[in-house]
Amino acid sequence: MPDEIFEPHWEKDGAKLFSGFDPSAIKTPAYVVDLGILESNLKILADVKKRTGAKILLALKGFAVFSTFPLIRKYLDGVCASSVNEARLGKEKFGKAVHSFAPAYSNEDIAGHLKYSDHVIFNSFSQLGRHKSVVQKSKRKIEIGVRINPEAKGADTDLYNPCAPCSRMGVTIKEFQPDKLDGVDGLHFHALCEQGAEDLANVLKRVEKNFGPHIPKMKWVNFGGGHHITRSDYNVDLLCKLITDFREKYGVDVILEPGEAVALNAGVLVASVLDIVKNDTDIAILDTSAEAHMPDVLAMPYRPTITGAEKPGIKKYTYRLGGVTCLSGDVIGDYSFDSPLRVGDKLVFANMAVYTMVKNTTFNGIRLPDIILRDKDGKLKVVKEFGYEDFERRLS
Ligand SMILES: Cc1ncc(COP(=O)(O)O)c(C=O)c1O
Incomplete structure (x- = not known):
């Protein structure tokens, strides 16, 4: 990883705002957009409109x-x-x-x-x-x-x-x-x-x-x-x-005409651990991809916040999180956790509503994450599921 990686200073907001969220029943990968957080952002913007x-x-x-x-x-x-x-x-x-x-x-x-x-x-x-x-x-x-x-x-x-x-x-x-x-x-x-x-x-x-x-x-x-x-x-x-x-x-x-401010911290990306491998460091391979599902992580580059995880070395178990594409650099970052990661564990990446779904690719044919809305009572509704047809339709 580059030494000087951009750590967004609002990152803690994201982890905090999505607290109480249980990803266990979610089919991954999936983006979850929280309507309550979206609306609280919109109220701030509406206040600016009203005042000015x-x-x-x-x-x-x-x-x-x-x-x-x-x-x-x-x-x-x-x-x-x-x-x-x-x-x-x-x-x-x-x-x-x-x-x-x-x-x-x-x-x-x-x-x-x-x-x-x-x-x-x-x-x-x-x-x-x-x-x-x-x-x-x-x-x-x-x-x-x-x-x-x-x-x-x-x-x-x-x-x-x-x-x-x-x-x-x-x-x-x-x-x-x-x-x-x-x-x-x-x-x-x-x-x-x-x-x-x-x-x-x-x-x-x-x-x-x-x-x-x-x-x-x-x-x-x-x-x-x-x-x-x-x-x-x-x-x-x-x-x-x-x-x-x-x-x-x-x-x-x-x-x-803000984009990011409208849905800042209003969405997460939920992914699952598919495998754990070792090459000097412990590496978890996920069913998502920095390249295909969170491209700004590589372009900026920045390290997204993960609920319950810290920077490497702070908690007991450190892993490099890698994507499921063939790109060697498809790495989300190094993170530490309280307990060892296991196949099937779900990870929740914060602040993933903006500049993700609009920029995604189907590189390697990997599945695009579903889109789920979370209402104010925490109820989840799948509003889009992606499959083979979405990959095929873009090729000929
Ligand atoms: C012309 C223009 N307007 C609005 C935006 C939205 O910016 P942001 O999402 O950072 O608020 C952009 C972003 O690139 C832009 O180029």
Whole structure:
């Protein structure tokens, strides 16, 4: 394992929140989404809306379990989509506003967005020029936005940092063309990843410094995602102040589009131990996979919290947890437990609702985890089971 592995500092929240959960009857692998935790996150977001007048959308790229949309719809204003498929899912299953952004659109993409999207945001002035008139001629009223790049200090990992040097995300002030803003209703930026309101304050300073004179010409400014609003140490008061001040200063609506904050800690992945092997260290092989079922564990990389487990060496029995694919690096991490692991034991990985189901693959043909909802009384309902057909349908 890399020495410097990212340990999320909210990890204890996840383990705590899912306490009282009994995984013993669950057929694994399976994601379990807790509707009570989801709703408590939504209440925090609804409070931000109420205090500031901002609109908040669910970013489908992070969480798109549509059987939970009837609940989410009660609190949020719509969805943000990254493709025609997400826009369609938003329109058909969520049913409120659909705001779309993609680094570039083909003519076919735009034809799709004319059916499903209410806001279409362009990543460049050349894309705006190519598609603006078609969007403006649409029978449905569709608002147009341009994504700007504030070149602020963004996320620490370049993979997740839209403001990294030479990033393709958004128009920098050097490339900005104020004479082409005719017909543009709003500006959009997305610069954060799992960050606090203090980081947003810094980004806003850059936005105002670079683009301030153009903001009053707009109807709205979309602050993107990456706001970790529902994390226990997030400064919600500061967020509300930043939004309120911005709205008053520029006379624009403010939109936020978090993904992760909506379902933070609201889901777990339950897996079973299939075998225990030894190669200098004890290794447990699970019926899940970092590569296929929790890809950010490898991409970030980070070590997810497991209920009842600790970092290696802290409890008596330490194991390396490995996935069931052929990839040598399909390793979730090293963890310690109070008692030895046995074949059939169930492990519960915390904070697995976001950026998992939406990113999964069927690499090696391994089965996708089922999706289960847990209601406020702890009752479980399987809402999706995956099988061979799901693997076969993607190949020909
Ligand atoms: C344009 C845009 N909006 C919203 C989001 C959602 O971000 P998060 O899930 O971190 O809140 C992302 C994430 O990549 C994004 O790129």
